[in-house]
Amino acid sequence: MDLSNNQIARIVELCLLAGEILIKSGAETNRVEDTMMRIAASYGVPEAQSFVIPTGIIFSSNREDRAKLVRVAERSTDLEKVAIVNSISRQISKGELTVDEALTKLKKVANADLSFPLWLQILSAALASGCFLIMFQGVWQDFIPAMVAGGIGYLLFIYLHKYIKVKFFAEGVSSLVIGLLTALAVYTGLGTNFDSIIISSVMPLVPGLLITNAVRDLMDGHLMSALAKGADAFLTALAIGAGIAAIVAFM
Template sequence: MNVESISPKNRDIIEVCLLAGKIMLQSGAETYRVEDTMFRIAASYGIPESHSFVTPTGIIFSIDGDDPSKLIRISERSTDLQKVTVVNSISRRISSGELSVQQALNELKEAEKAGMAYSIWVRIAAASISSGCFLIMFQGMWNDFIPAMVAGGLGFSCLLYLHALVQIKFFAEFLSSSVIGLVAILFVSTGMGFELDKIIIGSVMPLVPGLLITNAIRDLMAGHLVSGISKGAEAFLTAFAIGTGIAVVFSFY
């Protein structure tokens, strides 16, 4: 069956399902949640048997065995739980019969274009404050609160800048952790910081892929072995890049 043989309504339903899945996957949702949302949207529009295969880098979707299946590529992933919430809300309205196919498609397109993430400066400020709070949580000294804030803020700023400059995620994380190590050593060497290990541990916490690790475990528990293992590998490489950056700085200290 070719594309022309699929009715316009079914094509729109496929577009709605794929766009909803794409937004959720790019925004940090779990694989099983993406598949469940796509299935529920299709069922709400009168397609009880739909098929989807979701991985961190792509989505394949078809309706009731109709060919051809449609594939979309996911090349960029981040954490934007606000968009996940918006798509979940649209999905619930679809299930309750409040939105037509075209209305749902328009709202999803608006959600995809909307810049719902916090501004860069707010994210850097949050990373700085959380670095200092992590230092205290790990039983560090209050005298090291400001050094941890500065190191964490600079490291997170470097991560954002380098990730936008060089599309190699692990390279950006490696350099960012190196900056954190250098700043922490500078504070301790000048007498403005005291516990080097606590400053570094608190400062690198905003770089740790906590959501990625959680999603990997949840996907594995839900039986999505491909997605779970791939996300786990990505989280491991991120942690390895962070640790390597600190280790390289220490080797010259």
């Protein structure tokens, strides 16, 4: 099937948009590249080339055409968007969507805010902190202090990261506040075990998905992406550790 330059341009735009949504939503590199290649092949562009790293996507319809670049400045975790893009990709593979229909759907996904309400995020972080405490063999008396410290710490992280784009700073300050709250709880007698409360309260800040994707990318041979994500996860762990260490040093 011979495609016009305009049709190829639309297909490239579609592939780049799908890849951008996936990488911004926390998908692993192999998933992003595979989805883009499958979409291109479904519309008659089987020789497409793609190169994905956490901060950008390079895509070309073949080896001769000029490559297109999309810069990815912000990344988060939104697995619902990943699932929606995968669903759209499967519809494309089955021939159920035209290029324009798929573009319309993906633009709606890109512009949609599918995140949970702030109060639910904070409540979830608080409950997770309390449950982690029990899982780490803590005592029930520390359940409430862990919930309070974890919830307030996560709330502070969200607000700091919203206004200050340096994620390292937001995580460091949040862990510092968690340490202060934990120390206060133990000092006043509301809590008993400083270590258990601290460990469980910082768990909502731990980059679990990022670490998993770094290992997955390393196993798939995407060395640049694996190193970048691994470095990001290391900085997050360093920020959390530095915040807690500052409190422990003064106790």
